[in-house]
Amino acid sequence: MFTMRFLLPSILLFCAAVPSSAQTTVLTHVTLIDGSGRAPVSNATIVIEGGTIRDAGSASRVKTPEGATVVDLSGKTVIPGIINLHGHVGMVKGLVQDAKNYTRENVEANLHTYATYGVTTTTSMGTDLDLILEVRDEQRRGILNGARVYTALQGFTTVGGYPTQAPGVKGVAQEVATPAQARAWVNRLADKGADFIKMWVDDHHDKMEKLTSPVYRAIIDQAHKRKLKAFAHLYELADAKSLVDAGLDVMAHSIRDHEVDADIISKLKKHNTTAVATLSRELSTFAYADPPAWLDDPFFTRSVDKTVIAAVKTQMRDTERKDPELEINKEGFEIAKRNLKKLSDAGVRIGFGTDTGPPGRFAGYFEHMEMELMVESGLTPMQVIQSFSKNSAEALGIADKFGTLTKGHAADLVVLDKNPLEDIRNTRNIHAVYLGGKKFQ
Numbered sequence: 001m002f003t004m005r006f007l008l009p010s011i012l013l014f015c016a017a018v019p020s021s022a023q024t025t026v027l028t029h030v031t032l033i034d035g036s037g038r039a040p041v042s043n044a045t046i047v048i049e050g051g052t053i054r055d056a057g058s059a060s061r062v063k064t065p066e067g068a069t070v071v072d073l074s075g076k077t078v079i080p081g082i083i084n085l086h087g088h089v090g091m092v093k094g095l096v097q098d099a100k101n102y103t104r105e106n107v108e109a110n111l112h113t114y115a116t117y118g119v120t121t122t123t124s125m126g127t128d129l130d131l132i133l134e135v136r137d138e139q140r141r142g143i144l145n146g147a148r149v150y151t152a153l154q155g156f157t158t159v160g161g162y163p164t165q166a167p168g169v170k171g172v173a174q175e176v177a178t179p180a181q182a183r184a185w186v187n188r189l190a191d192k193g194a195d196f197i198k199m200w201v202d203d204h205h206d207k208m209e210k211l212t213s214p215v216y217r218a219i220i221d222q223a224h225k226r227k228l229k230a231f232a233h234l235y236e237l238a239d240a241k242s243l244v245d246a247g248l249d250v251m252a253h254s255i256r257d258h259e260v261d262a263d264i265i266s267k268l269k270k271h272n273t274t275a276v277a278t279l280s281r282e283l284s285t286f287a288y289a290d291p292p293a294w295l296d297d298p299f300f301t302r303s304v305d306k307t308v309i310a311a312v313k314t315q316m317r318d319t320e321r322k323d324p325e326l327e328i329n330k331e332g333f334e335i336a337k338r339n340l341k342k343l344s345d346a347g348v349r350i351g352f353g354t355d356t357g358p359p360g361r362f363a364g365y366f367e368h369m370e371m372e373l374m375v376e377s378g379l380t381p382m383q384v385i386q387s388f389s390k391n392s393a394e395a396l397g398i399a400d401k402f403g404t405l406t407k408g409h410a411a412d413l414v415v416l417d418k419n420p421l422e423d424i425r426n427t428r429n430i431h432a433v434y435l436g437g438k439k440f441q
Contacts, residue, residue: 024049024068025437027078031419032056035080035389035404037382040421046078048411051142051437056405076431077419079385080405081120081412082367083392085276086231086252086353089124089149090132094308095316095359097167102129110363111135111146113303117364118427120412120435121148121392121402124357125231125252126155126198127172133193144436148412150396152198152231153189156182156219158211162204166358173200176211179218186219190226196396197223198252200233201243205325210239217246229397235332240264250274250395252353256282256332260339265346274351274395277340279373280366281355285329288312288360289320299428300365316360341378350379351395352388371424381424411437 025048032044034056045062047054055062064070090107091097114122124132132151139148157164159175176182186197199219203210211219220230220243229249234240237258240251244267254277255264268275291313294300301309320326344350354370356363367388374384393403402410413434418426433440 026064026068026070029074031077033079037386048437077416080389082388084122085351085392086355087122088357099168114147118414124151126152150195153194155198157200158209162202182218183222186222196229198231202235220246253278254336268348274349276351276353278355280370282333284360288316337377350387351392375424381421
């Protein structure tokens, strides 16, 4: 298993060097849930300076610096910003997925939407054009107009494999046939500046060819040689076992064909592989057949155009009702929920991801839906919070600067009107979002 630190030097530039005169903001009288899994701290103080947390903890210990701007947040709860380990940006407008939509304006709009929902960091998993690098690099120079983004650039599949049949993906996903070709493409992505490597290992219910073991083993090995982590879209238990044996760092979806067994649990723990469930993604494959009530939820409608909602209630409804795999999708969702609980109980690191971005998977809202589904699966609210903070930062290799609200870390945080430990749906009661120490909304 590849264990070296994966941070690129540019990641360290998430904020500029802070002069001694930098603005200091102090958040007082909050309940602090720092993301580490530790018990919350009541009547806490958080000192923010130059985009980073100078100190955080009990008010009896953390003092307010002279001249600081003090924000009294009595009755509020502060949690880390949400880190989404599985997202896509730029390719979709409304319900239309097309590479023509991949513009700087659309990428930035997607990242802005994420941030308004408290998602302060997202990945973009294998369907990017190279302009994403411009946005990302500007962020790392301190220009934050939306969620921070980490990109795989273009993901890997086999020739004609899933998801090249999806609109906009053909010609973006890299179709590789041999280990040598795969290694060459990994090198090209690394040279461009990809943050990690993404692959699809899925025959879509025996309908397509999928990456073979020699090819994906070469991808993982070369990624590690280039100090990049390897993420995989997968579906089957057998593929998961083989991928983890090869050194896979992150399972970007749940296993959905069988319930997990002791063997895969042992492999995941041995290799310190992170498991991501993407339950909201699975739900979206059948939920619209009987349009759900949340399509009229103000927390949803505030970021989705009325015409898009109408199309979901009609076009997507009709498409899902006719889907021959509708019952398979429902079963896969239930298996994924049971597997999440089993893996968590067994001590496997649980990351947080949604696969938001494609049509019908709505950025921002689905992250909060994911939390609710994780609790329905048997995880505690504290475990869910840890999954989208500490665990996801560790999975990305950025835990020395992100993920937990502790001294020296980025001041990416969400202020809530209600405590999510009492009800995970309280994450929807957003009072403010801070990104890089500045109030985003």
